Amino acid sequence: SFTRRLNELLANFRYEDEEFFEELEDLLIESDVGFEATMHIADTLRYESKVQNVRSMKDAERVIVQTMVDMYGETNPDHHFFNENKDGLTVVLFVGVNGVGKTTTIAKMAHQYIEKGQKVVMAAGDTFRAGAIEQLHVWGDRVGAEVVSTQQGGDPAAVVYDGIETARNSGADILLIDTAGRLQNKKNLMNELEKMKRVISREIPDAPHETLLVLDATTGQNALNQAKIFKETTDVTGIVLTKMDGTAKGGIVLAIGKELGIPVKFVGLGETMNDLHPFDTEKFAYGLFKELIEQTA
């Protein structure tokens, strides 16, 4: 029909229209992608439009998603790969700042392994925060995992050691280690974490098999600092992006992928034990600008 063709024409016209690019920039900024990454994506699209590679909304969609995926580092073969020790105990260490969802994520992951018929031990390495040990015990009862703990104020490294002992003695498949939330600029707390990691590696040379940094999707540009410093201290192997069931987009992980090469391995989509999911880069990239496509199309 004529109207449809007119609309298509208008849609195409928008690509020469600076307004479209500005809307795209706003949307990316609003998703916490960060200024630099935003400009990179928008400028790539500007260039592709100029050299006539982009004429339709579909072309734009393809270029934007591809730019994000490239930038995030999808070409790295280690992305998404979850390192499990096939013929022995797998040890996973959870780190991150306060209140991001470490303990809940541990419960979710324990649930997944138990569903698969594996034996899970959880170590309550947060001996600092009020109620942290009880919280892990409640989860342990709910999902059916053994919890190793000491009293509040105890030595976290000792709990880690006990966790490894218990997991080994009981023939567990996987040990999930909780740690107290700590802000990355607290030197002494970061040292404590390093010490916990050393205890693990001393007991089991290949362990921890994964060190997961838990990031709250609601966090803005500070998440980049978090990733940088936790990586320096504990050699983070992957990210869990929690609270993606809210309205925050978690766009900062693109910059983290680009600058630090740390991949997102899981996303948290709620507060129950069933709310942990694998991360799908393309879906994520598409989700970031879906609104724009819908609003302009």
Add this chain to the structure above:
Amino acid sequence: MPFEGLTGRLQDAFSGLRKKGKVTEADVKDVMREVRLALLEADVNYKVVRNFVKTVREKSLGEEVLGSLNGGQQVVKIVNDELTELMGGEQEKIIFAEPGQGPTVYMMTGLQGAGKTTTAGKLANYLRKYEKKKPMMVAADIYRPAAIDQLQTVGRDLDIPVFSMGDQVSPVEIAKRGLDEAKAENRDVVIIDTAGRLHIDETLMDELEDVKAAVNPHEIFLVVDAMTGQDAVNVADSFNERLNITSVILTKLDGDTRGGAALSIRSVTNKPIKFTGTGEKLDALEPFYPDRMANRILGMGDILTLIERA
């Protein structure tokens, strides 16, 4: 210092203006580009940034700034004043019940993990110490595993009573009975801890409205993590719309975040930020100082000293 780069660039931009007698439109435009970038990097919401930049640009070019100061100083001063103004200007005091009308009732609300429970404890401690109050806390989070244990542990550490009815009774009922208990026990401040929830969770937001209706709080605090990004405006707007919050408490400012969310929240809700959380310990609560926050967001303190010295 994690922000040296950012502050350095801003400072360079301002210094560039310094020697000029009169600022031209192009000069202001250049410098405002840097300001915009710095604000975005500090997590100030992009719409708030846009308005801010527009206001500062207009004022910088207006007649009222032509004076004895040089160009750089003028613009720095306008940026600084405008930021402080947006942050609320004056420090605002916490609200108490009228004498004889007590007890004072406070409600802690916010997203998951923002710091509500910890801040409830800090606030109780603060009010006892600085306002000579006899606080009590009420455990109305029946959802999060061990939320009640957490509040009870905090209460025990502080030696401040915690009212709880377990996790099988509705938060509305717990809040009401908690208030009765406080009256009976002669406690003059009641702090109700609620479960973290998403602003888009209709059922749980309804529940907060019901708690509010049941106990008529003197203050409804929205507790916000200072590291929050662009989403801060959505969260603050929704909580405010549903509950008509009275003020904001900004937590985790002991980190290295710029805390631009503070500016966003303030400008969408127009509600004052009254306290800041600066650590995990139960004495790490401070009154909020708008000018200090303005300084922190752009590193303006450093810039002002450097410009003055130059």
